[in-house]
Amino acid sequence: MLLSTTDTIDGKKITKQLGLVRGNTIRARHIGRDIMAGLRNVVGGEVAEYTKLMAESREQSIDRMIEEANKLCANAIVGVKFSTTEVMGRAAEILVYGTAVVVE
Numbered sequence: 001m002l003l004s005t006t007d008t009i010d011g012k013k014i015t016k017q018l019g020l021v022r023g024n025t026i027r028a029r030h031i032g033r034d035i036m037a038g039l040r041n042v043v044g045g046e047v048a049e050y051t052k053l054m055a056e057s058r059e060q061s062i063d064r065m066i067e068e069a070n071k072l073c074a075n076a077i078v079g080v081k082f083s084t085t086e087v088m089g090r091a092a093e094i095l096v097y098g099t100a101v102v103v104e
Helices: 031-043 048-071
Strands: 014-028 076-088 091-103
Touching (some): 014 076, 048 076
Antiparallel strands (some): 014 091
16 A cells, blocks of 8 residues: 555556545553653653554554555555544544545
8 A cells, every 4th residue: 555645646647536534543641651751751851652652553543544445445545644632631542544546
């Protein structure tokens, strides 16, 4: 599956637009990660626990979007965008969306 943040893919011709596809996940923070993040906040530096959590969330959302596109028989997704929203104090949604297309 080809993914592009632009509306085209260099060297490919879009022959059919199949519609919007999306994938999302909502992840809650973990008390153990919160403790480690709190300690890291005191000494400074990257909060690796949250970096890993968000990376896993993005990948799961992408996988779900690709699954939707496969159901439509797409071979590419263009105009891919990400959105993050806090849904409650300790949970966030990662949403990825784009347009499923057929390219040659």
